[in-house]
Amino acid sequence: MQLTCLAIDDEPLALDLMRSYISKIPFLNLVQTCSSALEAMAILQRQPIDLLFLDIEMPEITGVQFVQSLTNRPAVIFTTAYPQYALDGFTLDAVDYLLKPIPFDRFFKAVNKVYERAQLQPAAASAPTQATHQPDTEDFIFVKADYKTLRVNLRDILFIEGLKDYVILHTTSRKIITLLSMNKIMEKLPELEFARVHRSYIVSLAHIDSIEKSRIKIKEQEIPIGDSYKESFMRWVESKNL
Incomplete structure (x- = not known):
């Protein structure tokens, strides 16, 4: 099973890191990197995407505003340098929230969470769905x-x-x-x-x-x-x- 994904960030170095990390994960298929939410919206209108790696602080439309605008949401992993936005991720049912600079082990843990959920719900892996956050009580x-x-x-x-x-x-x-x-x-x-x-x-x-x-x-x-x-x-x- 492969998951299609988009990486959205207005910082070129951050996108380079996402490309590098995603290339190391066999079950992730990077469709495109985007420098704005508007660019990502155009792709979502053309094809289904399973997972968004989404920065929060971006010009024109923030990552939070972008997710709020989506009717059928892919799974979302927020990536940001600002810890105060974690609660926004909570309210939007994001799968995870990665604080920059992002270590690979945290990235790997987050995408594994998405992959495991997709295996439990095969239909969710082939079409955008609203991710639900269920805390792991065994953590x-x-x-x-x-x-x-x-x-x-x-x-x-x-x-x-x-x-x-x-x-x-x-x-x-x-x-x-x-x-x-x-x-x-x-x-x-x-x-x-x-x-x-x-x-x-x-x-x-x-x-x-x-x-x-x-x-x-x-x-x-x-x-x-x-x-x-x-x-x-x-x-x-x-x-x-x-």
Whole structure:
């Protein structure tokens, strides 16, 4: 089974990297690279595409606006240098969200996710469909704490708190303190399931109990929403409002 794909980015070097990565994956067939969403739209009108590698910050039409305009959506993997857009990916049911500079192992993991879904639903591999994001409840990470390497199930993490060179993982059963930066641990988390809402806080979107003004409540903890993270987070909240 092969998946047809488009790579859309206004940066030539970013497109070169996508070409290189895609050429290494046997099940990916790169139809074309595009420097704008309008160019990609013309291709989608001519033929079915299974997967879009889509930058967000582009002139004329952003990647988010482009996806919102599509009636029949291919699977989408967002590629961007701006972590604050992760929540936009979540609301648009993107398969994954890759933060530039993109390492090959993260790229490989993302496209494997698309391929596995296509195998489960063969019809989806031959026609554009709206991708649905279903968190993998078996995902986990390993962290070093108390002179041991501990396995932490991602579904158990309520939120993560940063303290200088350390982070505290607040889970459903315990607190784990490990020598790690907030940026480093964010790289290891699924971008569509966790959001950085403050310089010192990352939250599990699935565990949010309530939101009031500029604070998130998870269990008994109130977590501030930083000014630089507020806009994208509140867009996600609005998308869930009835």
